[in-house]
Amino acid sequence: MTTLLGTRSPAAPSPTSLHGRPRPLDAAVRLVFRIAAVLTILITAGIVVALLVPSLQFFAEVPVWDFLFGTRWAPRFADASFGVLPLVTASAWTTAIALAFAVPLGLGAATFLSEYAHPRLRKVLKPVLEVLAGIPTVVYGYFAVQFVQGTVLREWFEWETGSFSVLAAGFVMGVMIIPTIASLSEDAMSAVPNSMRQGSAALGANRMQTSLRVVVPAALSGIVAAIILGVSRAVGETMIVALAAGQQARIVGGPLEAGQTMTAFIANAALGDSRVGSLEYNTLFAVGLLLFLLTLVVNMISIAIVRRFREAY
């Protein structure tokens, strides 16, 4: 863990300096590296300012209360209404459905890879699973609306649903985040020391009991962080919901209904050319700010959990 700086700095000044001659070129190059690192902070600051300024203009015209708790979202109508709850319910439905699939499937896959799979099998299965994470979301969206909604739900199951549903979008999104949850949980479970497994086996537990009662509890913080990261990805996902969940902003009452999520609204509204500074343009950023704050809180919780418990062993 010793950094270069750590090894270089002398404990006490000695007559023969270990610093060597000054190198202005080195210092310049290192300054460039430092600027590159600080740029990442500028990006975050840029995001906050970029979202905040138009949002403040928006909230000067629309009261915050009406925005957060209004139940009718119709920003383009003559009698415009800016209640964001319809968008939030659609996001909540798709996220909840995605997690209902991704959490059990992802944890099952992680348990298998960490506790049962032979190293050679794991070396093959992990990259294949990661391919799922590499598929473009727009291809998932195409698959969700054409195959899952059009063929499976409507033709095979003959369920009463329109061209779009939060179920189709949520299910496909769930499969998309399986690799996120599986991979991070597997890391956490693999980090549990073997002595704990051996102790459990010595007490007569079989592999299932060891996995469920020793390894999973010991890796719980990592698993929770993985699930939270999955939530963040599901809330922020755009293309799948824009294609498969529909574009009508209304309160979603069931999984077979269509609904417009926050991200789908942003994507859809951006297609129309709205003038910079207009209320329509600012609406986009108000929803974006809400989305950013939601994912920021969720990410911070996840990072904090991992940091707090990472070096337990």
Place this chain on the structure above:
Amino acid sequence: MSTSIGIGAVVSRSLQVRAKGGETSPRSLAFLAALWFCLLFALLFLVVLIVTTLIEGAPRLDARLFTEYPASNPERAGARPAIIGSLWVIGTTTLMAIPLGIAAAIHLEEFADKKSRINRVVELNVQNLAAIPSIVYGMLTLAVLGILGITNKNMVWVGALALAMLILPVIIIATREALRAVPAEIRQGSLALGASPLQTVLRNTLPAAVPGIATGAILALSRALGEAAPLLLLGGLVYLTFDPNGLASGYTVMPIQIFNWTGRPQEGFHVLAAATSILLLALLLAMNALAIFIRNRYQQRW
């Protein structure tokens, strides 16, 4: 902490259930079957997705896809500008994001004082940036253009800028991991021979980390290649009848072309969307395979 209590509970419970124990008890086998199901479900989904898209798109996976421009008649439409546009945008993104990402990672991993507050903030910030929804980067770029007063958003460099900011944290994290994997002895050996810290990094540490960096960079670029959401905000959805040919040229990219065609009612456009999806998937799988190949072939284990 709580683990000691956990172990205590395990001890008492294990003793109770010991008689039922055994790896071949019905419950144990059912559990294993359930685990297999989880993995197989994910793999089956992958196969179904690829096969159905392939069947749907096969009729149009032909030369016309590469030579024709978008048209109102699906029979005469192709994805030529989108394919060329994707290459332009990804090429520009590479030039913007990779040098910057590697430079930032070198600072954070090799030179930064790990204890200083500002560097801890930078670290936390990079982790958080990696998990921000991609569409937010589109909004950031949109706002920057608004401030600069640029009204023509549909330019290659604008799209590339959004994608570069999107993948920058991914590249930084991957590069840091690759640098961290280089053992301290290599740095110490170089320093002992009189090399300056910068020479050590540029001539020893960084070359040793190249395979890891390349793997991470390829995976990050493949993410950018499949990304559509931020570009939707930046006027990427256009009806293009010419080849994108420069940084300020108009563009569209494959994912946006797929989005556009999927949303049309005519069946012929869905076929085109599937065909373009197959092309995009083939490209991404090739990039993934290259990344895995580099990881397995060149990555040194110390």
